[in-house]
Each structure stands twice: as structure tokens, then as C-alpha cells.
Amino acid sequence: MLVAKDLEVRAGARLLVGGASFQIAAGDKVGLVGRNGAGKTTLTRILSGETQPAAGSVTRTGEVGYLPQDPRTGDPEVLARNRILSARGLDTAIARLDKAGMAMASDDDAERERAMAAYARAEAELAAGGGYAAEAEAARISANLGLPQRVLDQPLRTLSGGQRRRVELARILFSGASTMLLDEPTNHLDADSISWLRTYLAGHNGGLLIISHDVGLLDATVNKVFHLDANRSELDVYAMGWKRYLAQRETDEKRRRRERQNAERKADTLMAQADKMRAKATKATAAQNMAKRADKLRAGIEGERVQDKVARIRFPEPAACGKTPLTAEGLSKTYGSLEIFTGVDLAIDKGSQVVILGLNGAGKTTLLRILAGLEQSDTGGVRPGHGLRLGYYAQEHETLDTSRSVLENMKTAAPQLNETDVRKVLGSFLFSGDDVDKPAAVLSGGEKTRLALASLVVSSANVLLLDEPTNNLDPASREEVLNAIKTYAGAVVLVTHDEGAVHALDPDRVLLLPDGTEDLWSPEYAELVTLA
Structure with a gap:
């Protein structure tokens, strides 16, 4: 479980989220949404413990598995298979099993006995982590994410960026973490792997938070939506699935617009009345009070929601070159x-x-x-x-x-x-x-x-x-x-x-x-x- 209390998230001096309190408990499947640059990744890094909030606190109960957008973790010489198995500590147990198994072929009786004892200890450690069934589970997850045996047998340094990312995703899914934080988990996945991941995450019993632009994934998995509103620097929590969230958010925007218009009308009426009353000395104090009430009303009006900005991208006018550059x-x-x-x-x-x-x-x-x-x-x-x-x-x-x-x-x-x-x-x-x-x-x-x-x-x-x-x-x-x-x-x-x-x-x-x-x-x- 994750519990955030009065969380304040900043990028330098800029406020991204202010005063956010929420929890992600077992069974909560949260879609974290908002425009690019709103602070979704920054918030997720804070929830994972990678960075600290500007204010407030995060309490973590149980293991948290975090998939960043650009995972570059792990010894580059480690085999992909062992990187995945390391999520449960099985990589070291299997390595010791292999080493002890070779040593058991020794002609030296004393060395052979030591090897047999080491083999038994390693086998017990492997059994504690789920045994050979766990190893088969890791292979099954890997295969569904497009990581065949030949890739699992390679060191991480030989893998493409997409393969490295899928290894880290497989590692987190295999870890059994009670809460998973997944930042764009469908990047580098083919259609079959995305379909499998949707089903897998929909059946996950622990807590889950997903950042994704894959609407199909969000629709198939989430039962809560956290909308990070960059205009208001607030986190709106919707305890509902994706389609209901879209409808409810539109309703909320219309309500805010009506409230804003009503408050503006009241403020304008108060200010107009104050202006009339100022002409009379006997009503100067009342006029001042009306003006203060109008100012207070306007101060409480949320800024009108501006259209989310989009970068205007135009690639350069190419420099002159020959026929075959x-x-x-x-x-x-x-x-x-x-x-x-x-x-x-x-x-x-x-x-x-x-x-x-x-x-x-x-x-x-x-x-x-x-x-x-x-x-x-x-x-x-x-x-x-x-x-x-x-x-x-x-x-x-x-x-x-x-x-x-x-x-x-x-x-x-x-x-x-x-x-x-x-x-x-x-x-x-x-x-x-x-x-x-x-x-x-x-x-x-x-x-x-x-x-x-x-x-x-x-x-x-x-x-x-x-x-x-x-x-x-x-x-x-x-x-x-x-x-x-x-x-x-x-x-x-x-x-x-x-x-x-x-x-x-x-x-x-x-x-x-x-x-x-x-x-x-x-x-x-x-x-x-x-x-x-």
C-alpha cells in the first residue's frame, strides 16, 4: 500500500501538485493522466522513493516495483534471465546450484561432500523463492513480453533499448511486488504482448498505478483515475473506470465553468453597487465592504481552463546536399x-x-x-x-x-x-x-x-x-x-x-x-x- 499525505511536488520553483492526499491499496488500479510536462513522472518517482517531495509524506507498506520510462539498471554483464530472476533473489541460488553441481563431480571425497552440502543449501533457498516453478513462471512472463530464450541467454549490454525495457518490465511483474508503478509499460511491445499485458494487469491483486497514453490499456485495467491538472496544480481523484471518468471530467469542467460565470456576475454586481454608493459619504464604508466582497469572490474564481499547450514541431529546412548524401x-x-x-x-x-x-x-x-x-x-x-x-x-x-x-x-x-x-x-x-x-x-x-x-x-x-x-x-x-x-x-x-x-x-x-x-x-x- 502507498499512502500520500499533503504531498507537494515541484519542478524547481514551479508548483506541479499542491496538497495532494490519496492512497493506493490492494485492488486499486489507478490510471495517472495529464498532459506532457504536468508532473506525472515526477510524482511517480516520489511515490517509488527515488526522489523526495517538496512537502508532505509518502508511507509505503510492502514491496514497491517501479518501471521508469528509461530503465538503465542492472550490471550490463548480467544475463537477461538472471536480471529477471534477481527480483526474488533466485539468480544467486541458481548460480550456486550450478557451481555446486559441477563440484560434485570431483574425485576428492571431502570436496564432493562440501559440494553436496552447498547444493542442498542452494536448493533450499531456491525452494523458498518458489523453486523451479518460479523459474518457469519467469520464463512464461518473458515469452509473453516478446523475450525468447535466445534473448534471455544474452548479457544486458547486447540487448536493444526495447529489449532492456521489456526485461525490466518482466522483472517487476515477476517480483510479486504488492504495489506496481508502471510508466508507459506498453512502449516497445508488439500487439500480442500489449493484449497479454492488459489481461495480466486486469487480474493483478495488489495496488497498481499506470502512466500510459494507451487508451485501450487504461480502459481494460483501471478502476480509479488520478487526473493531474497542470492549470490548477491539483490532483483530481476519480473512483471510477476510464469511460465513466471521461464523462465525469467533462461534467466537472462544465460545473466549474458555471460556477466561475456565476461568481463573476455576482462580483460585477457588487462592484457596480459599490461604485454607486461611493458617491455618498454616508455610504463609503458600505461601498468599501462591497468592493472587498467582490475582490474576495474574484480571488476564489478558478482560472479559466486554457487549452493544453502543444509543442509546434516543424523539422528544419534541409541544407543543400548531393544526390546521395x-x-x-x-x-x-x-x-x-x-x-x-x-x-x-x-x-x-x-x-x-x-x-x-x-x-x-x-x-x-x-x-x-x-x-x-x-x-x-x-x-x-x-x-x-x-x-x-x-x-x-x-x-x-x-x-x-x-x-x-x-x-x-x-x-x-x-x-x-x-x-x-x-x-x-x-x-x-x-x-x-x-x-x-x-x-x-x-x-x-x-x-x-x-x-x-x-x-x-x-x-x-x-x-x-x-x-x-x-x-x-x-x-x-x-x-x-x-x-x-x-x-x-x-x-x-x-x-x-x-x-x-x-x-x-x-x-x-x-x-x-x-x-x-x-x-x-x-x-x-x-x-x-x-x-x-
């Missing part, structure tokens, strides 16, 4: 004995649109990183053409320097602009005032997406490498990105699970990984997008 020949990549892809050839012509498809782990992100010059291929090479200017959007936002502020990141991305112009660009991406001084490390996934996209806008790039550019975005911001993709005049190489992004790109070619097969785009390939 980017060429790759004979690219291959392996991690240890695992071959990711081999013999990939790709020529990006001026203004061309290419979508890269392949199952998770096929090497899509790795290929983009090689094209961007951030990773080396094992064979072959990338050759820049005349006038090439690359813009790279990384799905894990690793191009951002999280130790530096929003403003400092943008100054690095746009050294040709003065600070006033940089601030104007940031303002169009909804970073203003103290927001520009926040370190990138504390930004939500949606805010990091906006900052990374702002860097692209000032780049004058003529080839954009986009890796899942619509992740973590609310529907309105996603539409802005899709329009930006649709109207961009330069070349685009796109990796995405979002059918809408592929439709906006209207690709002329497709590259299939890991085989490296290139083909003209046809509608038949569209059904592979969500499976990728």
Missing part, C-alpha cells in the same frame, strides 16, 4: 557469438523516405547508431555524401547530456544561435522560465522527447534518423510529430512501431532486418509495423 555498404554487427545482422547495404538519396522493419532485437536501433556514427560496424562502412548534415533522434534519449540543463543542451545543439533565439525555440517546445534551467536528468520521457526534437529543429539536417519518435507523447503532441514527418523535405530513415508514423512518412522503400533485404514499399508491409 549517405551510403552504407556491407554492414554487419555481432555481440560475442550472436550475429545481429550482416551484409546490409543502404543508399539514402536526397529526399528519400525509408522505413526499417524487423522483430525486436533484429538490430534496427544498432543500425541507426552506426549510420549516425555513434557505433562501429564489424565490417563494411558508412560513407557521407556531398553536403551531408545528419540529425539523429535516439529512442533512449542518449544524445542528451543529462548532467546539463535544458538550455545548455540546446546551446550545444545550436551553437549558431544566440541565447535569445535558443530560448525562443525552447519556448515553442513548451520550455519557458525556470524550466530551461532544469537538468535533463529530471525530465519526464515526454519532456526529453520534446528537447531531443527541438535539437533536430535547429540542426538544418538533410537526413533525419528517427528511432521511435512518437514514444512517450500525448495524442496532440504525437499528431504534431506526424505532421512534421509528413511535411519534411529532406530524407528520413525511420524505425517505429507506430503505424501512424509510417503512414505520415509515406515511405518509398523498406529495409528488412536482420536479412538486410531492401524492397520498394507496398501496403503489404504495413502489417509488419506493429510486430516489429
